[in-house]
Amino acid sequence: ETDFKDIETSVQKLFSIIVVDYYKFFVLILILAVISIYIFIIRPTDIYLEKAKEIIKIYRKRLKRFNRKLQEYKTAIDTSSLVSKTDPEGNITYVNQSFCDVSGYSREELIGKSHNIVRHPDVPKEVFRELWETITSKRIWKGVIRNIRKDGREYYMNTTIIPILHEDNKNIKEFLSIRSDVTEIMRHRSQMVRQNIDEVTKLPNRQKLLIDLNEKISNNSKLAIIKIDNLKEIKDFYGMNVINRIILNIVEIFKNILSQHGVTLYRIDNFEFALFQNSNFENDFLIKIENLIRYFDHNILRIDDMDFSISITIGISRGDIRNIIFNAEFALQQAIEQNRDLVVLDSIDEIEQDFRKNIEMTNKLKKAITEGNIVIFGQEIVPNFEELPYKKYEVLIRMVDGEKVISPFFFLNIAKKARLYPTLTKIVIRKSFAYFQDREDEFSINLNMEDILNSEILETLREEIISNRMGHRVILELVESEKIENFDTVNRFIQDFKSLGCRIAVDDFGTGYSNFEYLMKMDIDVIKIDGSLIKNIDKDVNAQLVVKLIADFAKSKGIQTVGEFVDRESVLQKLKELGIDYSQGFYLAKPEKLI
Template sequence: MNLSYEEYLLILTFFIIIYLLSKQKKNRDLKKENHILKQYKEAVEESNIISKADLKGNITYVNDKFCEVTLYSREEILGKPHSLLKGESSKEIFKNLWETISSKNTWHGVLKNRRKDGEFYYVNIIIKPILDENNEIIEYIAIRHEITDLIHKSEELEKSLREDFLTKEGNRFKLLEDIKKSKRPSLALLDINRFGEINDFYGYDIGDEVLRIVAKTFRKFIGNKYSLYRIYSDEFAILADNEDKEHFLRFIKQISDSLSLNPLKIKGKEIYIQISYSISFEEKDTLKKTANMIKKYAKTNKDVVIYNKNLEIEKIYEKNIMWTTKLKKAFENDNIVPYYQAIFNIKTNKIEKYEALVRLIDEDGIAISPYYFLDIAKKSKQYLKLTKQVIKKSFEYFKDKNFEFSINLTLEDIKSKSISTYILDMLVEYNIASKVVFEIVESEGIEDFVEVNSFIDKVRELGCQIAIDDFGSGYSNFEYLIKLNADYIKIDGSLIKDILINKNSEEIVITLVDFARRQGLKTIAEFVSNKDIFEKVKDLGIDYAQGYYISEPKIKID
């Protein structure tokens, strides 16, 4: 087909017009995208502290938020090294930071910085190296979010978790921490005999005042020489380090005699009390294990009990053998079973999850709590078998049910290659990961986060979720939550069960809920035993409730 010159020209003109219209549309789209990106950038700039630095760490750019928080003007800060802001973060942190970003990797962490006026502040910071087309670093960008208020709240909470709310002395958790730090400890546990009768006869207000006066009397005697703790109800502890044994014995007897001989005067009443006490000079590792044991002996008719390794050891051995045998028979007869306790979604008013709780069914068909056999299972090397039984039977039970369910894992479970491999294999075999929540107990004992996070990453990849159990107990640390990247925190039952009568417990729970909300975590209240507690946790904004008010543990769910 032959075309004339005019026809060629017409076709060419047509394609030019199409090209120009297409380019115009692209320009409009690009302009629109740039407009949207500009708004995103403004939102990021307004809410975050942003800076850039050259390869030597000298600051080349800061945004308005940076100047607002640090109190430095642009003129004062540009060209200066980032170390100008350095606070009290350790050298190891900065060494790790520079090694990470110099290797073209992103660094994320928390830093304690210093403002121009010398005041410290905390930031959650991400530092990312910017690479050119040749994959070489040309600059660094740092995006920070100030978390000073959150850190201060967590510090206050950490303190309150180690302080007895009534006497303002240390509590049981603080005692265990201090024992760990001590070199050659001596420990005295002192009990007020028949304290329950004082509460019954005079009332709880008088009972509380008795505890305050006793604590003040102890503190007056010991001054700053020893450490004082109220570890439970009417039970106190005095800890000494590198102290002469005979001197410590005489000192404790002197305190006990003083309180026993002189009445307490409260609101016109004279109240006589008797103090019994026990003392241990064992090594600190043994001391922690025997602290609860020796306080039981202090309730005897003896004036004083001094702990030693042979103290009724035959009875302890006999009890251990009895439970070891019970466990062995339970495994043989398939009598290790999970019971399931409902977890109620307060927002939707529905039961949405269950927690699997191990039980031992004895010869009489009675379900025995793990309180009685868990320690023995660990000592007799049968603990990991318990875990496998709960996993296998729970997976089998829930495979066709439309509920999530949680399984408790200790650090021993996670560190066990046998258990971790078994879990991964079972998740694949049952194709059930999306229903499984692993509750990590004893999280305060984690020392190797790399090992624990490796396990978490593997089960997360399959679709599981993670909960931190008993959060709010004495060793709880907010840093653990960030490091473990949890989905839920289960608020310690000791806080929930006292929440209506203990203002300190309520304040701790409020702080925990606020922290969880900021971190995007869901909260679960344990030990919800009645309607009043349920309404309280609901008012505080807790997401889930678990306890006997909702449902007791059952071998089958409704």
């Protein structure tokens, strides 16, 4: 029993020890768990929260800066741009102050309206149709739109329209439009365009030609310069209104003949056009040019009830692109001087050859002057009726070069450039009086404006008339009368020499529409009708009407008439029928050497 109690006591002690230790162990475990929770859960969460707070703080600062920047951008856009918003139907829901300032409308006048309120009526409907189709397809539209202010003034907007979608990215919520005022830029651009466009024809002008040549020229380039030959005379007689109508008709003819052949047409001067082609269709270009010449040779231009005979002269440059415009102008000048419809210049070598020929001809002229080989020929002017006095001669200049007799066609222009022309005129004057002093025939000496303005020539002429007492047999024939501009000077010349007994003739009458004006302003005794009216007068009814008008007018003024370039009997008979006093031409008499 004692032993049992000892055992029981020992067990109780052991149990108590175990309970106490278990409790301690449990507490230990609990403490460890708490520590673990703190270490692994609570403490990291606090750290993360702190870090999250720091991040949020950073992003709040960034968001604040972003909002400030956004506000600055909005202010900048509002200040510099016109901003508007519309609903999906296109009705204005918002406009900024700049929109109101530029358009002239108040915000109240704009809200609820469509942009048609500022739409310019001249803008094609297709522009707005394309715009609307673009933005309603959820695409951005960009372009320049011409608008109109409330006061009627126009302005231009560089416009961007952006569709704003709902959160579902499917349906359009509104349209945002941002515009910048480009009115001054467009006006400047328009001014630049106007500077490159001819006002009458709306064709590109000389300045645009130079730009295009600089940008587009190639080895295949060809340039033609076209001169409308007799527009100056038409202008002098009919004025600029008729001229502009003629010009517009000519442009339409050019376009019809040149259509679809890659040729650009320019108006580079009052009476000059240019054609530029930048392709290798060489033959096609020349064929079109020839078609132009042929058209004007065979057709009359009719404006209202007025008929105009228009001719053209053309110079073409090809091959040498370095000097294409210079070459074309030189070719045109050659065509004019040689009385040809067309001259084609392939390279600068041809110009150099012409320069060498000019130098050679100048040397021949100087030698002929020194050696007395400038001679005069005379062509007889025959009366068409027996009661008229017989004979008259027109004095003509020639140059003798060895066995050859050279026409003034080949040397007069060169003589003018070499300043030898006054010397030639004085030789003609002196030799004419020397030949006719012992004869009774009347004779005419050709003078142009250069002669009339040259005091030495006039003094030589005056001395010969007075010393030979031949004024009553001298006819002073004014050639190149279309160049007469100072009628006061010409009239003083006429009065001066008519006081010495001379008579005054006008050459090439009828080729210029200003000729009748000359008759009203100058005291003329003889009209020489131009060969272009005479050569086909036996067939050309229009020429007959013009010549008949001239003849009747001349008779009413007591002026004698001469028909030039008579080359056949039928022409001579028609002149007689029309009442022309005298005839001149190879059919009647060829020029013969006088002295």
